[in-house]
Amino acid sequence: MGNPYYECPLPVTIPPAKPFLESIKLGIKETLFPDDPFRQFKNQPASRKFILGMQYFVPILEWAPRYTFEFFKADLIAGITIASLAVPQGISYASLASLPPIIGLYSSFVPPLVYAMLGSSRDLAVGTVAVASLLISSMLGKEVNPNENAKLYVQLALTATFFAGVFQAALGLLRLGFIVDFLSHATIVGFMGGAATVVCLQQLKGILGLVRFTHGTDLVSVLRSVFSQTHQWRWESGVLGCCFLFFLVLTRYVSKRKPCFFWINAMAPMMSVIVGSVLVYLTNAEKYGVQVIGHLKKGLNPLSVSELAFGSPYMVAAIKTGIITGVVALAEGVAVGRSFAMFKNYHIDGNKEMIAFGMMNIAGSCASCYLTTGPFSRTAVNFNAGCKTAGSNIVMATAVMVTLLFLTPLFHYTPIVVLSSIIIAAMLGLIDYEAAIGLWKVDKCDFIVCVSAYIGVVFGSVEIGLVIAVTISLLRMLLSVARPRTFLLGNIPNSMIFRSRDQYPIANNIPGVLILQIDAPVYFANANYLRERYAK
Template sequence: MGTMLNDVVPYNKDPNLYLKLAFTATFFAGVFQATLGLLRLGFVIDFLSKATLLGFMGGAAVIVSLQQLKGLLGITHFTNKMQIYPVLSSAIQHRNEWSWQTYVMGFCFLAFLLTTRHIGMRKPKLFWVSAAAPLVSVGLSTLLVTLFKSKLHGIATIGHLDKGLNPPSSNMLLFHGQFLGLAIKTGIITGILSLTEGIAVGRTFAALNDYQVDGNKEMIAIGLMNMAGSCSSCYVTTGSFSRSAVNANAGAKTVVSNIIMASTVLVTLLFLMPLFYYTPNLILAAIIITAVIGLIDYQSALRLWKVDKLDFVACLSSFFGVLMISVPMGLAIAVGVSVFKILLHVTRPNTCVLGNITGTQIYQNVNRYKEAKRVPYFVILSIEAPIYFANSTYLQERILRWIREEEEWLVANNGTSIKCVVIDMTAVTGIDTSGLAMVKELRKMLEKRSLQLVLANPGGTVMEKLHQSNILESFGSEGVYLTVDEAVADISSAWKA
């Protein structure tokens, strides 16, 4: 949110407008989230695959971490841009503003926080070490600056903070003006990210504790929470992986833990705010870096490379989109790559040649199973996707190419030719009119070449449409079988007879 708003309305230039836009964006995020839940459109979130989210979160974590160089190095003038090149350039160009006291203390506390985080991850029983480290760091750094403020004058501190609760912000919501579009766009993008993380957290802990999560109800709850939050000085929020994990490890089972946490925050806001006067900015930067660095999951990226190269490309695309262009463009690239992957699988479905495993009635891919042998005079093909308008032409061409290639193989190896083509439709879960036309056209083309076309195990929905379109009549009684083995046995016996 800070990235998107800062690009147009820098906080230091017009803080009042910046706050209004933040609250308005939060309101629209809540409206968007609740609407998705009410209309039961939870599947929209699924367009962000885990691979693209992995890259997006990693890129955002790098950018947010680099932005903390301002506080960690003690730089006074720093760029408002969020791309990697402007941020690094600004840090180097303003190296004359670096404060050695700031970065020595900052990197020491950063090392301490990273170490405690590592201990908490390696030894779950010591989760309290990493959980308490930020609070200890704030207290210790504040104490050091307070005691040695005459010698540490180069370290910037938070300064005065007002006690009490923030006033209601319902009067700060902007529903008109030139920045309304920015607020809506920011709200939708941050709302999507908020939903993705919140539902992912919910599903993770539901799996661990053996209960179910209704995604649409989660969306409504998060949406209403953000709509209410926008009226009470909150920016868009969601369920947190780290804090939920700490809560779970501590043994929390109900929302009473949240009530206690909220009460602690309330007491702090009402009575303890003056204690943070000498809290150095560097400690906030160190805490933020420690928090977001957990989003850079390089091990999962390596697993993507081993398992699915296309997912790895999607991950890298969203990662570099965030780093090089912007956070919104990074998200757009992530969605675009995810949609492209879906289209690729739909328009180029997997097909393979099946062979019989000797001594059984099982037919498997001849390229994956060495035991699977081709059946003389037959070409047995499997289509592993629904047949729709988007892939019907490709499937027709692919089947004809398979027939040609198999015919050449059979002639070269067995000295036999093809008499029958069997299409295993076990994995074909649906078919539309274009797919029906393709089947009808394919049968005619093979008939001209004196080849018989047989369909094996079409599903209920596919069978209904074949029957309604009258295509089954052209196949006759020996055109459709329950299994591939039944088709091969029956047709072979008919030839012998």
């Protein structure tokens, strides 16, 4: 007697064929509009559609009418807190990008205002980031020496920021945000860790008080530059740097152990700047080799539309830098925004975020700002400070505006070594060795991608590391399609359940029937592989 489950098979109905144009339309809709963003406009009068459209493209119009005094108090505290972090970080990261420190302050004024109007995240705090700053310095520094031709270098940095914004906004408008998803978690962990390592090593210039330093970003060049100038090391600068670095790391450790003391970590960079400036002023440490920022010009952002170097012979380098830094900034900003949105159980639209990032960088490039995104450290402080809406960015921008108008002369005696300590302390948090260990335990291939990205950045360059990581990720994806995982299935006795025969030894083979579970679509790339492997 045969198996009762297979004596009367159910008929399979072949779905009707769709017209070619309808198939193309459905394919485009599933690829570019999986969330059906226009469903809210259906069956609405024209006036309501206009209001919904404005709220969709300018999210502040959606949450501002519901804004309460309680929200304002929470956003005020959060905004002031992140402003205390934004000022020293802005100055530090501008120096990392080989740009004048004042441009770092400018970059924490205009872009946050634009994002507050267009962004969909309640928690993201906008500002400059170390990795993008390093990319700008390493890529544009190969074309123009920032020390010899500072004006042209600044123009190229602003132009690169403009093209980064155009690229980001175009991805959002065309709903091509899925391209950023090709930067896998393993890629980002390795890339960020490698970039953080290089940034930390480069800050030895400030810690040791060196005047001349290599423009290379690889480990060999940096170490050669450090140890070939041992006779120029300044012990005063080194002692000061180690003390401030210990203080910053200690405050971060305390804040991680006791989350209620998050404000200690947030205020630590500003406290370091204040204490360092006072020490230099009182002891005249500037005369003993401790380098200081010097004069910072007062006033709000000057317009820089005329500074965009569209006719420069280095235009290709600016476009290339803009696209690469734009992708990296998008990957970091969108990932950070989604991560913190999960904690509060709300959704952010990745494509709207890309438009917001793009518009704030376009506006920023016209107002003397360089590339900005949503850094993890600043967003974490904003989240822990209890922000309720993107209004905290407006408060931060207002605080930075006050600094630009009245307080910039106070930073004259800020020692460079303190800025280096702030950068190193921030970068140590990006070397996520625990995530790398987790990748090794879960998936060895992802671990190889992570390590390859790290090695490429540390021993090659930031661009090489990114290319290596993305290439390996794409090859792995193609390999998983061309050689998919397959499982032979068998029937669990006395049931209609089929399971892998490797995992369930009691599963019975069906005579004359081969049942496979294939972890990929079957098409030309893997059809021959499946035929050769299972043909009897």
